[in-house]
Amino acid sequence: MTDDTHIVKSYGEELQFLNDSLIQMGSLTESLLADSMNAIIILDKDAVARIVESDKKINEYRAKIDSQIMTLLVKRAPMAIDLRFAITSLRISQDFERIGDLAKGNAKKMLPLPQNLPQDLLSSLKRLGNVVDAQLNKSLDAYIKKSKDIAIEVIRLDTSVNEHTFLAIKEVLAYLSKDPKNLEYATNLLFVAKNLERAGDHIRRVAENIYYFVEGDYYKKS
Amino acid sequence: MDTKIKIKSTNLNVFYGEKQALFDINLDINQNEVTALIGPSGCGKSTFIRCINRMNDVIDICKIQGEIEMDGKNIYAPNTDVVSLREKVGMVFQKPNPFPKSIYDNVCYGPKIHGIAETKDDLDQIVENSLKKAALWNEVKDRLQEPGTSLSGGQQQRLCIARAISVNPEVILMDEPCSALDPIATAKIEELIDELKTTFTIIIVTHSMSQAVRVSQKTGFFHLGKLIEVGTTEKIFKNPTNNMTQDYITGRFG
Known part of the structure; x- marks a missing residue:
């Protein structure tokens, strides 16, 4: 892994390459999520095309990482920490891909929205987006450092994500109750909140996998 | 199912002259299980299994301290009948080593010298059963009088397994039994090992x-004559406790 001292140098390099690919994929996902969130807040509809393209790149990473892991399993029959690394990387790349999909979905939800949405409504979504962004950023940190403690922090942030989702949904419902004509917009905004919450769940799973990689056992809530 | 300890090694130390080959080995081998011993060459795995059938006795400079119990009896106690011990503990080696005799004679040799069979019919039955248990019967039943050495490598190794089990042992020691075999023959032997464990207790060096x-x-990792870690195979290969074990099984051992 990162402190690699494999006897077969190319094996170590393959693991390192996989590690780097996953970090790149994670960084791209992080940018996409932030980009999508930012576009929603400022209702930048031109950003959608760019976000869709970024999501494609993330999907390409997923395919590339899948292939790297398959080759690793076939060639090296990894054991112990290397096996856990291969398996958790496979799972983490799936979660990154899903986060990318959700961020892309959110950006698309913005297309029908009017430019004059109330600021309060957007601020609560913005706060939720910020918490999820921070959670994803921390999960990448945990992955880079292979830190169990940071992974646990990420897992615990899930509660905060859920609370912020609840507040954002409340805000959207209040907006809806003001005028039935708001229904279409409100529905879209509810999806945005829900997608962010689901992204948070995927980030939590990323962290749980990092924990499993480090500890060789599943995270149990204490 | 409760696991019963078949073999118990307690503070086993082995010396070849001045050189100590094993240091305080404490290892329990469960009955009707396969225990794998792994570790770099020269780490003492083979020395350990050779203590179990007292093969090391034939090496003059070899000195053994500590105890190995089988079914609760110390096999190094002065009154131990080594011949009967070796009847109970069969061994299969790295390279197939059939006797330069017919397939039939290879298998019936042990039962004959141990006086297990009384009649020719008994002997025929033992040969057939042993070859069946070793998953070789169908391939050789029409050529039992041909030399054992005429068989392929994988078949020869199964013949050696048949020879080992022909005397109804309780334990089978296998010292890298597949290292000279191709993947198909290896797969056959591995499948056989799995079946044999219902009848025998197996220790395999690999x-x-x-x-x-x-x-x-169960897997034990040896290094420089010491048993570094032992545990369920699943634990050892997914999440070993000891860093040396991890370094060895992941190929980081320098």
């Missing part, structure tokens, strides 16, 4: 990590 994972329930 350099193939994946083989240890496939065939064993």
Whole structure:
């Protein structure tokens, strides 16, 4: 892994390459999520095309990482920490891909929205987006450092994500109750909140996998 | 199912002259399980299994301290009948080593010298049963009088397994039994090992990590004559406790 001292140098390099690919994929996902969130807040509809393209790149990473892991399993029959690394990387790349999909979905939800949405409504979504962004950023940190403690922090942030989702949904419902004509917009905004919450769940799973990689056992809530 | 300890090694130390080959080995071997011993060459795995049937006795400079119990009896106690011990503990080696005799004679040799069979019919039955248990019967039943050495490598190894089990042992020691075999023959032997464990207790020395994972329930890692870690095979290969074990099985050992 990162402190690699494999006897077969190319094996170590393959693991390192996989590690780097996953970090790149994670960084791209992080940018996409932030980009999508930012576009929603400022209702930048031109950003959608760019976000869709970024999501494609993330999907390409997923395919590339899948292939790297398959080759690793076939060639090296990894054991112990290397096996856990291969398996958790496979799972983490799936979660990154899903986060990318959700961020892309959110950006698309913005297309029908009017430019004059109330600021309060957007601020609560913005706060939720910020918490999820921070959670994803921390999960990448945990992955880079292979830190169990940071992974646990990420897992615990899930509660905060859920609370912020609840507040954002409340805000959207209040907006809806003001005028039935708001229904279409409100529905879209509810999806945005829900997608962010689901992204948070995927980030939590990323962290749980990092924990499993480090500890060789599943995270149990204490 | 409760696991019963078949063999118990307690503070086992082995010396070849001045050189100590094993240091305080404490290892329990469960009955009707396959225990794999892994570790770099010269780490003492083979020395350890050779203590179990007292093969090391034939080496003059070899000195053994400590105890190995089988079914609660110390096999190094002065009154131990070594011949009967070796009847109970069969062995299969790295390279197939059939006797330069017919397939039939290879298998019936042990029962004959141990006086297990009384009549020719008994002997025929033992040969057939042993070859069946070794999954070789169908391939050789029409050529029992041909030399054992005429068989392929994989078949020869199964013949050696048949020879080992022909005297109804309780334990089978296998010292890298597949290292000279191709993948198909290896797969056959591995499948056989899995079947044999219902009848016998098996200890296998292997350099193939994946083989240890496939065939064993318990794994011990030896290094420089010491037993570094022992545990369920699953634990050892997914999440070993000791860093040396991890370094060895992941190929980081320098």
